[in-house]
Amino acid sequence: MALLSITDVFLLIAAIACVWVGIRRRSSSALKLPPGPPRLPLLGNLLQVDPARPYPQFLRWAQQYGDVFYLRLGLQDVVVLNTAQAADDVLTGRSKVYSGRVAPHVAHEILSEGQRVLFMPYAREWKIARRAMSAAAGPAAAKRIREFQDMESRTAIYDLMCHGAKIDKETSVASAHDSSAHEVPEGHWFHLIRRFSTSVPMYVTYGKRVNRIVDNPQMDKVYDVVANFTRMAQPGNYLADVVPLLRKLPDWMSPWRVEAKSRHEWEMGLFGGLLDEEKAALRSGTVRDTFLNTYLRGRAASGHAEAPGRGLAGDVWMRDKMLAYTAGSLLEAGADTTATALLTFVLAMLGNPGALQRAREEVDAAVGAERMPAFEDEERLPYVVACIQETLRCHPPVIMGVPHRADEDDEYKGYHIPKGATVIGNLWAIHMDPVRYPDPTKFMPERHLGGPPLRRAGGPDPEGRAHYAFGFGRRFCGGKDVAEASLFILCARLLWGVDFRAPADPATGKPRVPDFADEDGTWTTGFIAVPKLYDVEFAPRSEKCEAIIRRSFEELQDEWKDMGLPEDER
Numbered sequence: 332m333a334l335l336s337i338t339d340v341f342l343l344i345a346a347i348a349c350v351w352v353g354i355r356r357r358s359s360s361a362l363k364l365p366p367g368p369p370r371l372p373l374l375g376n377l378l379q380v381d382p383a384r385p386y387p388q389f390l391r392w393a394q395q396y397g398d399v400f401y402l403r404l405g406l407q408d409v410v411v412l413n414t415a416q417a418a419d420d421v422l423t424g425r426s427k428v429y430s431g432r433v434a435p436h437v438a439h440e441i442l443s444e445g446q447r448v449l450f451m452p453y454a455r456e457w458k459i460a461r462r463a464m465s466a467a468a469g470p471a472a473a474k475r476i477r478e479f480q481d482m483e484s485r486t487a488i489y490d491l492m493c494h495g496a497k498i499d500k501e502t503s504v505a506s507a508h509d510s511s512a513h514e515v516p517e518g519h520w521f522h523l524i525r526r527f528s529t530s531v532p533m534y535v536t537y538g539k540r541v542n543r544i545v546d547n548p549q550m551d552k553v554y555d556v557v558a559n560f561t562r563m564a565q566p567g568n569y570l571a572d573v574v575p576l577l578r579k580l581p582d583w584m585s586p587w588r589v590e591a592k593s594r595h596e597w598e599m600g601l602f603g604g605l606l607d608e609e610k611a612a613l614r615s616g617t618v619r620d621t622f623l624n625t626y627l628r629g630r631a632a633s634g635h636a637e638a639p640g641r642g643l644a645g646d647v648w649m650r651d652k653m654l655a656y657t658a659g660s661l662l663e664a665g666a667d668t669t670a671t672a673l674l675t676f677v678l679a680m681l682g683n684p685g686a687l688q689r690a691r692e693e694v695d696a697a698v699g700a701e702r703m704p705a706f707e708d709e710e711r712l713p714y715v716v717a718c719i720q721e722t723l724r725c726h727p728p729v730i731m732g733v734p735h736r737a738d739e740d741d742e743y744k745g746y747h748i749p750k751g752a753t754v755i756g757n758l759w760a761i762h763m764d765p766v767r768y769p770d771p772t773k774f775m776p777e778r779h780l781g782g783p784p785l786r787r788a789g790g791p792d793p794e795g796r797a798h799y800a801f802g803f804g805r806r807f808c809g810g811k812d813v814a815e816a817s818l819f820i821l822c823a824r825l826l827w828g829v830d831f832r833a834p835a836d837p838a839t840g841k842p843r844v845p846d847f848a849d850e851d852g853t854w855t856t857g858f859i860a861v862p863k864l865y866d867v868e869f870a871p872r873s874e875k876c877e878a879i880i881r882r883s884f885e886e887l888q889d890e891w892k893d894m895g896l897p898e899d900e901r
């Protein structure tokens with residue numbers, strides 16, 4: 332008989348572990364698990380889920396099983412909540428129990444050395460990091476940040492206007508639909524949006540800005556880090572994530588560990604480098620009201636000027652590595668998500684000319700032609716706000732949300748939720764629920780008008796939320812107010828001053844607008860569903876708008892200097 336291969340041994344270990352988990356699970360509760368698709372003995376439902384694009388299948392199961400269903404992915408229990416009511420009841424109403432994460436071993440323990448906020452368990456370290464982030468990007472801070480967003484959006488609409496009808500030959504026509512959104516060429520208009528969306532968290536966190544539209548290696552690396560991190564965190568990528576015994580193997584038998592360690596050093600090149608730059612700025616007397624500078628000053632004043640290593644110093648202050656990752660988390664969590672929402676907004680507008688026209692009419696009537704819209708106009712632009720809300724509902728950037736963890740055994744609607752289960756608030760199914768959102772695949776901003784104010788996406792009341800794109804409970808997005816402000820100011824100004832249209836298809840003469848409903852053709856796979864590269868032609872809406880945008884951009888250069896920030900290099 333042939334000797335067992337390494338794979339056979341792994342499978343054997345996994346099988347034994349499965350049986351063991353199964354026995355424990357059966358004995359731990361008298362209640363049934365929620366209904367769900369039939370499972371294979373060892374793999375559970377693993378083979379039925381496409382890890383790169385799970386949400387269409389999860390929606391089909393939601394339609395079949397109702398507001399809660401159960402899966403087993405390898406050894407992992409997974410409970411999926413598919414209606415706003417169920418997700419609110421469990422993830423928000425019982426957030427003391429459901430605020431943990433099931434962290435993937437390779438991406439969290441090795442790649443991030445356990446320091447990445449997004450995957451931290453619901454424990455002291457997370458609370459300390461989260462409190463610090465709220466001070467920098469929470470609702471109160473978001474009001475202060477608006478001045479910077481106002482300025483950056485003036486640069487962004489100038490860039491888009493000047494981009495004009497430029498079509499990137501490399502990305503247009505056939506290849507446009509193949510390109511990964513993580514490899515956006517510098518000449519493409521996606522890059523202009525990314526500059527804006529990255530500059531905002533860059534300023535909030537480090538007091539720096541992205542002032543060029545080409546040659547931004549630091550900005551490009553942010554997107555590379557996000558792409559790599561989400562790839563490594565993808566369920567099913569590493570056997571060591573599901574078979575803990577493998578983690579005991581030495582490095583020479585564990586190429587995944589060697590790769591993750593080297594990627595950790597690479598990430599620290601960005602996050603650690605930015606921390607070092609801020610420390611140096613502080614030493615040379617730079618004091619600014621930004622996350623890292625404020626934190627380092629507070630830490631030094633408490634006697635922890637130098638705090639190398641991981642975790643907490645004195646149980647209160649983040650040490651350097653945790654601090655570098657927490658700062659980096661603001662950057663990586665804020666950049667790609669906001670850019671994606673903006674790219675999705677333009678796509679939604681192109682596909683819905685009626686909504687675009689109504690939004691423009693509202694802006695014109697409320698603001699007039701003599702000035703561009705400002706934050707103060709928001710109350711008078713309910714339809715524009717509704718278009719943004721509907722964009723986030725129709726295709727939320729983090730399309731499946733970020734899974735939570737059940738930290739205790741629990742019961743919901745008579746079903747058992749096992750301790751340690753991954754609990755997913757299935758954003759996509761919630762947003763496609765025809766009871767809550769009649770005709771859910773239709774882009775209908777008017778569904779958000781009237782009734783109670785729906786601007787607040789947070790809070791426990793399912794009736795008061797326009798959408799769930801920012802997640803649930805205590806793990807709710809840490810930068811929602813900053814994100815909403817970025818979206819509002821850039822979208823309102825774009826609608827006011829810049830005409831945008833899809834280029835005509837040379838074969839048919841008709842505008843080439845990617846089909847919003849074509850998941851495979853139009854959207855990238857992965858944790859963040861980004862529109863695949865598509866071309867847009869931009870032009871000033873009128874000579875007056877052009878003059879105002881140009882003058883505003885020119886005046887801005889002195890304002891950057893006054894703030895001690897670099898001018899725009901064009």
Ligand code: HEM
Nearest residue numbers: 449664665668669672729733801802803806808809810814
């Ligand atoms: C349109 C833009 C954005 C969207 C759609 C979005 C969405 C999300 C979602 C779905 C989560 C997970 C929530 C959960 O676990 O239930 C999250 C977490 C987070 N977001 Fe955002 N986000 C956006 C922008 C931002 C910005 C601009 C920042 C910071 C400046 C930010 C910072 C964070 C942080 C720090 C977390 C981690 C929370 C934790 O695990 O405790 N996000 N976001």
